[in-house]
Amino acid sequence: MALDIFQFPCLEDNYGVLVHDPVSGRTASIDAPEAAAVLAALKERGWKLTDIFTTHHHVDHVQGNLEVKAATGCTITGPAGEADKIPGIDRTVREGDTIDFAGHPVNIIETPGHTLGHIAYHFPKDEVAFVGDTLFALGCGRVFEGTLEQMWRSVEKIGALPAETKLYVGHEYTQSNWRFATAVDPTNPALAARGEMIASLRADGKPTVPTNVAIERATNPYLRAATAELRSSMGLPNGTPAEVFAAIRTAKDNFKG
Ligand SMILES: [Zn+2]
Incomplete structure (x- = not known):
């Protein structure tokens, strides 16, 4: 059951x-x-x-x-x-x-x-x-x-x-995460669509989670570290996924959204 x-x-x-x-x-x-x-x-x-x-x-x-x-x-x-x-x-x-x-x-x-x-x-x-x-x-x-x-x-x-x-997940950080994700993955249409859903949920005081693996694979910049889009936006065209991930995580630590 x-x-x-x-x-x-x-x-x-x-x-x-x-x-x-x-x-x-x-x-x-x-x-x-x-x-x-x-x-x-x-x-x-x-x-x-x-x-x-x-x-x-x-x-x-x-x-x-x-x-x-x-x-x-x-x-x-x-x-x-x-x-x-x-x-x-x-x-x-x-x-x-x-x-x-x-x-x-x-x-x-x-x-x-x-x-x-x-x-x-x-x-x-x-x-x-x-x-x-x-x-x-x-x-x-x-x-x-x-x-x-x-x-x-x-x-x-x-x-x-x-x-x-x-x-x-442990925290409701989605809206500020979205602002950063959009800065590093600006051409992702799934991310833009998700932004509208997130804004409307938060405007109603509702949680944006749980999420699921498919949605995160399509829109979470950290899970997209192996894609051409993220390699290019992080300035690491030949970077390994681990290197691109590290660059994204470091950029987020310094991001003033
Ligand atoms: Zn913790």
Whole structure:
């Protein structure tokens, strides 16, 4: 049976997400950005939390862990690579692990770069992935701990998931990402069309995510690092995808949109 997925805004621009299996009642929170918001979302849906699936150690993804765990008795799963930085962690996972969520397999994908231990949770049968701060709609996370080359490989892994895979991301950054994407990929008609949709959603106060792999492959400049358009606009006509990716990510860090 299909999972119920409930996304809610919290903090300044984070998203919380609850994943619920209606047969067993098992319910996971993807990260715990803000305890009060997670607990309120559970109450609103009438769901009992069994798990927190942590993507990475940043405070705006784990600061609710202990309070939510104390209130619900949930089990916290998180990346082995940064387990020492994740409050209340009970179980560590790493690349290649498949864990069970009420009969739904969950593949662990290591995506280092934003942080060194960052992971994504891919539910292949449900065609959905929770990618934290690795990929955003039209963007990718800042490279705080890893190298640009590592981040490219991580972004590429997400882009290589099946096209129809729905992507839930950690933040609502889409509108400002669109301004940058348009600056580096100005002739992409799919990007122009997406800009109109984004503006209209935000004008109505609605989220622009989840997105999916196909949409990101067509419009996300980081996933288009191998194209002639991006090589040319970054001034690297013979650049490798990793080099073009690094140039795009560096330009974004300095972009005043
Ligand atoms: Zn982060």
